[in-house]
Each structure stands twice: as C-alpha cells, then as structure tokens.
Amino acid sequence: MNILTKLTMAAALFAAPAYAETVNGLRTADEFDSITDEAARSAALFEEMFVVIESPRCLNCHPVGDVPLQGDDMQLHQPPVVRGVGDFGAPGMRCSTCHGAENVAFTTGEGSIPGHSPWQLAPIEMGWVGLSAAEICDQIKDPERNGNRTLAELHEHNATDGLVGWGWEPGEGRTPAPGTQDIFGQLTQAWIDTGAACPAG
Template identity: 40%
Template sequence: MKYENQKTGYEKTLILFVISLAITFMALGLNVAKTPSISKIPTKIIKDSLASVTAFKKVYRVLMSPRCMNCHPAGDIPLQGDDSHLHTMSPKRGSEGKGLYAMKCANCHQPGNSPGLHTPPGNPNWHLPPANMKMIFQGRSPDQLARQIVDKKQNGHKNLQQLIEHADDGLVLSAWNPGEGRTKPPLSHSEFKRAWIEWLNKGGYAPKKL
C-alpha cells in the first residue's frame, strides 16, 4: 500500500511537471509568433543630412551613367550606347514601357545578353518605365533627381523599404552585366547599394540647388 501511494505521488508530480513544461513551450511559441520577421521590421531612419547628401552624390554618378540613364530618357524613345544617343530604331515607350504596336522591346532584347560586340543586351523584364510614371533621369540635376526618387507620386508609389529593395531589382542589376562593348557604371553594385541605402536611411536628402 505504501509503495502504491509513493507511486501515485510520483505520477502526480510527473504529470504536473509535464503540464508546466507544455505551458512554458506554449508561451514561448506565442512570443515567437508575435515577433516580426526581419523583413517586416520597419527600416529605421537616423537623419543626417550631410551623410545623406554625400551618399547621394555617389548614387547620382551611377544613375546618370549610360547604363541607367539610357532607359530613363526625357522623351519616349530610349537612348543607346555609351554616348546616350537616341535609339537608332526609334522604338517608342508605349503605355506599359514595353514598346508600341509591333515594335516591342522583347523583339530584340532577349532574356539574356546576345553574344557579340554591341548586340542587344538582355533581361527577362526589359522595359522602360511606363507612360504614367516615366521616372526621367536624363537632364535631371542632383536636387531634382533625389526629390523625384523619394516622391511616391513619381517613383511608382514605393515606400522606403521598397526603394531600398529596388537596388537589387533584376533590371538594376543588369547595368553591371551590359554585354560586350559597353562600359559599366562608375561604382560596383555593392558600392552603389551601400551608398543608396546610406542616402535613404539617413533621410533621403536632396543636394542643394546649384
């Protein structure tokens, strides 16, 4: 009888221990569920106008290079070559930025670069910005371009996090793989990305008008 009482007491203790352990794990699980993932944590802005403007000056050099500006023309015909002349075939932007009528960007610009010197560069999503959000780089001063990029009415309604992520967009990355015979942007992609994030995280300030 004494042994059975001891056994019963042991079993009760074990059951209570298991229950308390289960409650602890459930509580931990709830805390984990409430913790936002890294991708959802909002980007923290620490405003520093001097650092922000200094970073944008680096960004501006890349955005005004032919690899970026050629697809951000002032008009509706893309630019071409390291001298940024009008595209010799005169394709038009079209409403979606993918060409007009039968002359579509994808007719010549394949998913990857075509082999050979000065042949069409490629990308699976080759296009200009759409007609309702042209995102013009050509002719923009540093002040104008900086303000344009952070203006949701002109940047495709992108917030801060989306702008930061845009540095790794497929078309952006293609600037550093332009095909034979074309110069790359003046900074490496990693240098550009660091400057881009620095500019935005320090407040997205625009340089003073000259």
C-alpha cells in the first residue's frame, strides 16, 4: 500500500463522524444504529421523539383538559378560552378570533401572537401533559386515541403536517421545539421500522 493510499484512507476515517449530528438538542435516527437489539433501539428512538413531544410547543396544544396552555412556562391561556366544539374554541371565542394564518409580531413590544391555519387543540383523547413517554407511546399507537391514524399516517402527520411544523417556527418570544420537523419525521419512521416499541414504565 503506497503512502498516497494510506493518506487517503486516513483522511476518510478522519472525515467520517463517529456519531451522527445532534441538531438543536435532538439526535438523528442514525445515532441509534449501534443498538443491536431492535426492540431496544425502537424504544430508544421513541425516547428521542419524546424530547420533541415534551416540548411546550407540543404540550401546550395537547392538554389533558379543556384549556390550552401557552408560553415556554406553560401557563393557562390568556385570555381565558376553552376547547369548545371540534377543538376550535367556543362559539364567539373561536381560536381563529385571535390566531390567524401566520405569526404576528406585537407592535407594542417583544413577542408575537402565534398563527397557522387551522389553529386548534389536539383532541382531548390526545392529551399529553403529565404523561410519561411510555404512556404517550401507547396512546399514539392506539387508533381510538390518535385520531384514527395508522402508523404510516402518524409518520406523515409528524413529518409533514403544518401545525406540527409550526413548533419549529413559533414566532418571537417562544423557544422552538428541539431539532427540526424533518429529523422528527425521520425518528418517527425509524421507530416504526424497528417495530414501534414503547419505552418501559
């Protein structure tokens, strides 16, 4: 083996990362490839999905009751609002009364009103606040508690839905969800591909 070949191989080894990149606090799916037991890898992938799920950007719109939360500190929504019919708010105080098609920056100071069309709460059977990773994993696999979605439809929801995607572009005054929607979608698909196992507990 000549010196040029040795140098080329050494450069390739140096350039190859030992682990996949962590993006904005979220590990990518290939970081879990070293877990040889498929069920353990699947559960670990869901634990990483849970890093996004437990973000205020997700939990605020997945309350276990009828009142949404807001802000990074997950306070009760102000002004006071309720879930209403179809998760879009009560008559006369629909979500769209204040939440338009896009984020709107305050004109009087720092912050913004979040926006996306549609703007709504997750159905009450999809409430997440206070639940463990294992409990939420069981829930989102259950069509009676996940909006009647198959696992493929769940992946599509996580990877492409605009309201889910808002969590990474939440407007001034809010911390985006960890990672990116693309990475969240990849984690979801890898979790499904490895058997959609749930963490213990």
